Amino acid sequence: MMILEMPKKEFGTMLGQLFATGLTTLVQMPSSQALSLAFSTFFPSLVQFLQSQKSFLREDHPLPFFKEVELRLAAESARADVTNNVTASVIKPSYGPPDLVHSWQVLKVDIRNLTTTVNHHFDYELDGHSRKYSQICLSNKTGWQVYLIRKSDGFKIPFNALHGWISGGTLVEIK
Numbered sequence: 001m002m003i004l005e006m007p008k009k010e011f012g013t014m015l016g017q018l019f020a021t022g023l024t025t026l027v028q029m030p031s032s033q034a035l036s037l038a039f040s041t042f043f044p045s046l047v048q049f050l051q052s053q054k055s056f057l058r059e060d061h062p063l064p065f066f067k068e069v070e071l072r073l074a075a076e077s078a079r080a081d082v083t084n085n086v087t088a089s090v091i092k093p094s095y096g097p098p099d100l101v102h103s104w105q106v107l108k109v110d111i112r113n114l115t116t117t118v119n120h121h122f123d124y125e126l127d128g129h130s131r132k133y134s135q136i137c138l139s140n141k142t143g144w145q146v147y148l149i150r151k152s153d154g155f156k157i158p159f160n161a162l163h164g165w166i167s168g169g170t171l172v173e174i175k
Contacts, residue, residue, distance in 0.1 A: 015074065019078055029074075114138075134149040
């Protein structure tokens with residue numbers, strides 16, 4: 001497991017860039033119950049502001065303040081230098097008894113609308129290429145649409161015409 005220590009702003013930028021690099025990103029993070037219990041254990045004076053009684057029983061968590069904290073933590077932390085709109089959900093494990101409590105959850109972040117400027121290709125500086133494109137990613141519950149718009153003339157290049165860094169066929173276009 002890799003543990004990083006960094007200032008809040010750098011963490012937010014790292015998280016935002018992570019979300020902006022994939023149409024769907026999965027991130028493992030502590031569950032709201034685990035975070036609530038940890039704060040109650042290590043910062044009891046802080047938790048007293050959030051509730052009238054202290055409790056270290058797992059069943060009493062998450063406290064109301066910590067409900068869906070996984071989603072709020074990502075939403076309030078992530079920063080990116082691109083125009084985007086995302087949706088996020090917590091994926092609950094489907095194995096084990098229904099009352100089994102997991103200390104970790106998986107956060108699923110889907111790009112719904114992303115616009116960013118990209119270069120002609122990865123090593124564009126080595127080849128002397130200066131062409132720029134707007135990369136557009138759009139999605140809804142039934143499909144994705146990914147395309148480039150060449151900055152110089154506005155020409156639209158759909159996903160199925162892109163070569164090199166993207167492979168694997170076409171995506172369903174949004175109607």
